[in-house]
Amino acid sequence: MSLDRLRLGAQVAAVGVVAALLALLVWKVAKGTDNDVTGSLAQGGTPTAPAFSLERLDRGGELELESLRGKAVVLNFWASWCGPCREETPLLEEGWKRWQRKGVVFVGVNVKDFRGDARSFMRRFGVSYPNVYDGKGSTVGRYGVTGYPETYFVDARGRVVYRIAGEVLEADDLDEGVERALGPA
Amino acid sequence: MRRLLAVCLLMLAWAAPATASEEQPTPAELESELICPVCETTLDTSSAPIALRMKARIRELIAAGSTKSEIKAEFVEDFGTGILAVPPKEGLGLLAWLLPLAGLAVAAVAIAGLSWRWSRGGAAEAGPPLDPELERRLDAELARFE
Numbered sequence: 001m002s003l004d005r006l007r008l009g010a011q012v013a014a015v016g017v018v019a020a021l022l023a024l025l026v027w028k029v030a031k032g033t034d035n036d037v038t039g040s041l042a043q044g045g046t047p048t049a050p051a052f053s054l055e056r057l058d059r060g061g062e063l064e065l066e067s068l069r070g071k072a073v074v075l076n077f078w079a080s081w082c083g084p085c086r087e088e089t090p091l092l093e094e095g096w097k098r099w100q101r102k103g104v105v106f107v108g109v110n111v112k113d114f115r116g117d118a119r120s121f122m123r124r125f126g127v128s129y130p131n132v133y134d135g136k137g138s139t140v141g142r143y144g145v146t147g148y149p150e151t152y153f154v155d156a157r158g159r160v161v162y163r164i165a166g167e168v169l170e171a172d173d174l175d176e177g178v179e180r181a182l183g184p185a
Numbered sequence: 186m187r188r189l190l191a192v193c194l195l196m197l198a199w200a201a202p203a204t205a206s207e208e209q210p211t212p213a214e215l216e217s218e219l220i221c222p223v224c225e226t227t228l229d230t231s232s233a234p235i236a237l238r239m240k241a242r243i244r245e246l247i248a249a250g251s252t253k254s255e256i257k258a259e260f261v262e263d264f265g266t267g268i269l270a271v272p273p274k275e276g277l278g279l280l281a282w283l284l285p286l287a288g289l290a291v292a293a294v295a296i297a298g299l300s301w302r303w304s305r306g307g308a309a310e311a312g313p314p315l316d317p318e319l320e321r322r323l324d325a326e327l328a329r330f331e
Contacts, residue, residue: 006302081234112222112235114242114263136265137222 037152037160038144046159049075049152050142054132057110057118063132065107066158072181073154074099074106074174077140079113080121082148084167089125095174096129104178105130111137111148153177210253215243218270219260227270 040047053064065073076092078085096106108131110118115133122131139145143152146165151174153162162177206214216229221236228236228243239260246256260268272278315323 006299010299079235081238083234112264114238117238135263136267 036142036144038146038163038165041160041163046155046161049073049154049158049160050139052109052132052134052139054109054134054139057108057115057122057131057133058127058129063107063130065154068105068107068154069158070156072104072156072178072183074104074178074181075109075143075152075154076106076149077109077111077143077145077151078149079111080117081113085149086121086125088149088167088169089121089127091168091171091174093125093127093129095171095178099178100129102182104182107132109134109139111135111140111145151177153181155181155183207253210247210256212240212243212247215247215253215256216240219243219257220268220270222264222268 037047037050049065051065053062053066055061056063065075074092074095078089092106092108099106106129108122108127108129110131111134113133113135115135118131118133121127134140143150149167151164151168152160155161162180164173164177168174213229217227219228219239220226221228221231221233221239223235224231224233228239243256246259251259257269266273266278269278272281274282
């Protein structure tokens with residue numbers, strides 16, 4: 001009697017574990033990348049830019065994304081070992097110099113890189129816009145970064161309105177993203 | 186006494202390479218103990234740009250006389266503990282070591298308990314005695330094969 005109950009209990013537990021794993025799989029497949037910024041943008045949404053507070057590379061202290069609320073922000077994910085990042089950096093620097101007068105903030109997010117290499121890169125290319133360090137890549141999953149470089153445009157309300165996957169090739173591409181982040185004039 | 190001496194010598198023989206590895210690590214051993222943060226494989230199996238840069242950094246640090254622990258510490262400082270192929274035996278990393286052992290212990294206890302119950306249950310659940318008529322027929326049938 002007790003053996004039967006034990007067997008039944010073990011079977012119920014096994015079925016329960018299998019059902020839970022299946023449910024987890026279905027949930028993960030159904031959710032997919034919807035809950036990251038890239039997935040949400042692909043479905044026509046304007047998701048809130050995931051908050052972060054990261055160490056600054058251009059000077060001491062940290063930079064909180066929240067502190068930039070009220071301004072259009074260009075978030076550029078890059079790494080010193082990434083070839084296309086080298087190609088687009090002069091264009092971003094030039095864009096920063098043009099747009100900062102209109103209150104737009106450019107922020108570089110250096111990911112999966114050595115701090116020293118990131119600083120050397122910034123000196124070499126004369127990067128003057130703020131840059132933060134995310135060696136562990138803690139922001140990568142939340143934004144849904146698919147490769148490097150990748151650029152997100154955030155409006156004054158903190159919503160991501162546009163994204164450029166890969167290198168920014170033309171100033172016009174950059175300007176389109178910034179104008180969307182600034183919203184209707 | 187001789188046995189004790191032999192054990193001590195064996196332990197010294199085992200410890201010597203470990204100390205040498207700590208003091209003078211080779212690139213190959215570090216490349217098998219660190220992970221490429223982009224491709225999520227150990228450095229020795231990756232040729233991604235960041236993996237190549239990390240391999241070069243390992244050689245620079247070895248040439249500068251850094252120990253294995255110091256080199257790993259520098260990588261952890263920049264990339265976090267996820268860069269280590271084997272999780273550290275502290276903090277959350279300790280769970281990766283303890284959970285499989287705990288799972289094995291629970292499974293062993295469960296198997297032992299079930300075996301004990303089944304062996305007891307088997308004896309207790311011997312069927313009811315055979316009907317005398319059936320038993321006689323069974324004996325007669327079996328006798329035909331003798």
